[in-house]
Amino acid sequence: MTVRALGRVQAAAAGLLALCLSFVPLSLASQQLGLPTTNIVVIDTNQLFAESAFGQRVKNEIEADSRALAAENRRIEAELAAEEKALTEERAGMTPQAFRDKADAFDAKVRRTREEQEAKALALAEESDKAQRRFLTVAQPVLEELMAETGAALLLDQRAVLLSVQEINITDVAVRRIDRAIGDGSAIVPQAPDPDPEPGDPGQD
Known part of the structure; x- marks a missing residue:
């Protein structure tokens, strides 16, 4: 075999080796990291959020x-109870109309206060859902990276x-990566939350 022919053979072999190695990193890297090599991966989004430092x-x-x-x-509640008791004690020295006016004002205050506190409780109950949506948004680049490493074309909840x-469940790895x-x-x-539309703004129903 001539030197030129030998060179062509060596070049071809080197090219074949490079081609083979181009398929190795994904599988080898994923195996070393405890990741599957698969077209589909699964995560438990509830577990992902709950076990992450963000979720904690x-x-x-x-x-x-x-x-x-x-x-x-x-x-x-204690303040309203004290106010109600004071109003009851004042009743004997008040005209019926004056007492009725104060009682109506007190009832309106109780209703308003109850509505305000219920609104606070509702907002607090919604906070976890909002935080989880925010978490999944900021975690998306990490999840995309994991998909690339596993060769997955689809990520399912x-x-x-x-x-x-x-x-194919990569939740544990995803938690560590996101942390x-x-x-x-x-x-x-x-x-920032979307501002409420002003009256008359285009697009408002």
Whole structure:
């Protein structure tokens, strides 16, 4: 074999080796990282949020806010009870009309206060859902990276899957990756809420 022919053979072999190696990193890297090589991967979004540092922070904050709201409700309840008692004691020295006016004002105050506290409780109940949606948004680049590493073309929520093998569930790995990427999320600037449309704005129903 001539030197030139040998060179062509070596070049062809090198090209074949490079071609083979181009398929290795994805499978090898995913195996080393404990990831499957598959077209479909699954995550449990509830577990992903609950076990992440982000989700744990939100949980602690909501629990603290709930305790604060409960304490506020107890304080308001005691204040209203004291006000009602004082009004009852004043009744003997008041005209029927004056007492009725004060009683009506007190009832209106109780209704208004109840509505305000119920609105606070509703907003608190919705906070976890809002935080989870925000979490999935900021975690999306990490999930896309995991899809690329596994070769997956589709990422499914466990809740939408009837039956699957455990190997394609990458929730545990995703939690660790997301924690490394964003921590507990406290450094992330929250998205500003959409402003309420002004009366007469285009597009308002």
